Amino acid sequence: MQTNLADFIKDTPEGREADAILRKCVHCGFCSATCPTYQLLGDELDGPRGRIYLIKQVLEGAPATASTQLHLDRCLTCRSCETTCPSGVHYSRLLDIGRHVVERQAGRGRLDALQRKTLRTGIPSAMVFSALLKIGQLARPLLPAALKHKVPPRAAPARAWPAGVHPRKILLLEGCAQPALSPATNAAAARVLDRLGITLVRAAGAGCCGAVSLHLSAQDEARDHMRRNIDAWWPHIERGAEAVVAAASGCGVTIRDYAHLLAHDPAYADKARRLCELTRDLSEIVAAHKDKVRALVERSSLVTHHASLVFHAPCSLQHGMKLKGTVEALLADLGFKLAPVVDSHLCCGSAGTYSILQPELSQRLLANKIAALTAHSPCAILTANVGCQSHLQAATPLPVRHWIETLDDVLFP
Ligand code: SF4
Ligand code: SF4
Numbered sequence: 001m002q003t004n005l006a007d008f009i010k011d012t013p014e015g016r017e018a019d020a021i022l023r024k025c026v027h028c029g030f031c032s033a034t035c036p037t038y039q040l041l042g043d044e045l046d047g048p049r050g051r052i053y054l055i056k057q058v059l060e061g062a063p064a065t066a067s068t069q070l071h072l073d074r075c076l077t078c079r080s081c082e083t084t085c086p087s088g089v090h091y092s093r094l095l096d097i098g099r100h101v102v103e104r105q106a107g108r109g110r111l112d113a114l115q116r117k118t119l120r121t122g123i124p125s126a127m128v129f130s131a132l133l134k135i136g137q138l139a140r141p142l143l144p145a146a147l148k149h150k151v152p153p154r155a156a157p158a159r160a161w162p163a164g165v166h167p168r169k170i171l172l173l174e175g176c177a178q179p180a181l182s183p184a185t186n187a188a189a190a191r192v193l194d195r196l197g198i199t200l201v202r203a204a205g206a207g208c209c210g211a212v213s214l215h216l217s218a219q220d221e222a223r224d225h226m227r228r229n230i231d232a233w234w235p236h237i238e239r240g241a242e243a244v245v246a247a248a249s250g251c252g253v254t255i256r257d258y259a260h261l262l263a264h265d266p267a268y269a270d271k272a273r274r275l276c277e278l279t280r281d282l283s284e285i286v287a288a289h290k291d292k293v294r295a296l297v298e299r300s301s302l303v304t305h306h307a308s309l310v311f312h313a314p315c316s317l318q319h320g321m322k323l324k325g326t327v328e329a330l331l332a333d334l335g336f337k338l339a340p341v342v343d344s345h346l347c348c349g350s351a352g353t354y355s356i357l358q359p360e361l362s363q364r365l366l367a368n369k370i371a372a373l374t375a376h377s378p379c380a381i382l383t384a385n386v387g388c389q390s391h392l393q394a395a396t397p398l399p400v401r402h403w404i405e406t407l408d409d410v411l412f413p
Contacts, residue, residue: 006061031081055098124208205232253320350391
């Protein structure tokens with residue numbers, strides 16, 4: 001694709017990056033076939049190719065309109081289009097750049113801006129999020145049905161964190177929403193890794209990965225979160241921590257982007273690059289020890305009772321981290337029987353704050369996903385990202401949990 005970027009952006013790092021991405025796109029449209037919003041709305045401008053065009057126009061100097069912003073807002077950032085694209089177009093990065101420019105030019109209505117600011121303030125603070133969730137849960141019985149499903153009931157408590165300390169250490173990003181929404185997940189990860197001779201370290205000072213701010217076009221704020229995490233983790237990395245892991249794949253995929261997002265920060269670029277090399281998904285760590293895990297699982301009779309499970313692959317895992325099928329293969333190898341899922345590449349509609357900001361599209365995607373996941377009558381849904389977990393749980397009486405919790409149950413009946 002030929003480009004002619006406008007003076008306001010062409011000589012900036014973002015402009016050069018956007019230009020290189022745009023030039024890779026050959027406008028073939030293959031990506032539209034796997035785009036959830038294009039499938040729902042049937043409008044070229046609600047698919048990746050149309051959004052790429054909209055961003056190109058703005059970067060070439062056309063004024064950003066409310067309509068441009070609407071079509072970009074409707075994107076889930078699920079990155080299914082990146083998996084499909086034969087030319088390797090890094091669409092999500094172009095979208096971040098485009099959204100940021102459009103935000104500056106088109107602005108937001110007061111209510112919309114307030115809602116976004118509230119999300120950027122409330123979610124990334126684990127303390128604020130946990131307090132708001134507790135208030136919502138106390139008020140839940142009094143809420144009308146339409147609001148009730150937006151507040152998840154109190155989750156199962158965490159099992160005991162392992163007391164052992166091993167020479168092998170891996171840093172854990174606890175996440176901001178996950179400890180309140182699913183307190184059992186991180187403890188299950190720590191317990192399973194403890195059995196593998198690895199201690200999960202919760203570094204003081206680490207917090208939100210930055211994804212919420214990044215996807216709401218507050219890039220400077222996102223970079224502040226990233227720098228704070230690097231400062232918190234760096235002493236542990238210097239002391240030999242061998243990896244960084246987040247149980248929520250939505251956080252993991254963001255950490256893997258730190259190198260890219262801090263590439264022009266001379267104080268942090270090298271550290272961010274090193275951090276990305278060290279970032280792993282939980283499934284990669286467990287899979288690297290699968291012979292040992294299999295031996296432990298084979299001693300448990302519980303695995304045979306998990307005969308009808310189904311796995312929902314988060315977009316951040318399969319499209320973002322490019323780990324399609326990793327968890328499914330691991331669980332199958334350990335003896336779990338997973339039901340097949342049609343259209344497993346499609347987003348469930350959670351997508352960070354999307355379920356709040358685009359409720360109608362989100363609910364349509366959720367209904368389709370629940371139908372696909374329950375087609376073979378599973379007894380539970382497993383996943384790998386707390387956002388998907390809560391979103392799916394609001395629409396089904398089946399238990400929805402992180403796969404590591406099920407593995408923890410099998411290893412520690
Ligand atoms: S599949 Fe890739 S190259 Fe083709 S239109 Fe989509 S982004 Fe462009
Ligand atoms: S990120 Fe997802 S919703 Fe957005 S254009 Fe790509 S496939 Fe469509």
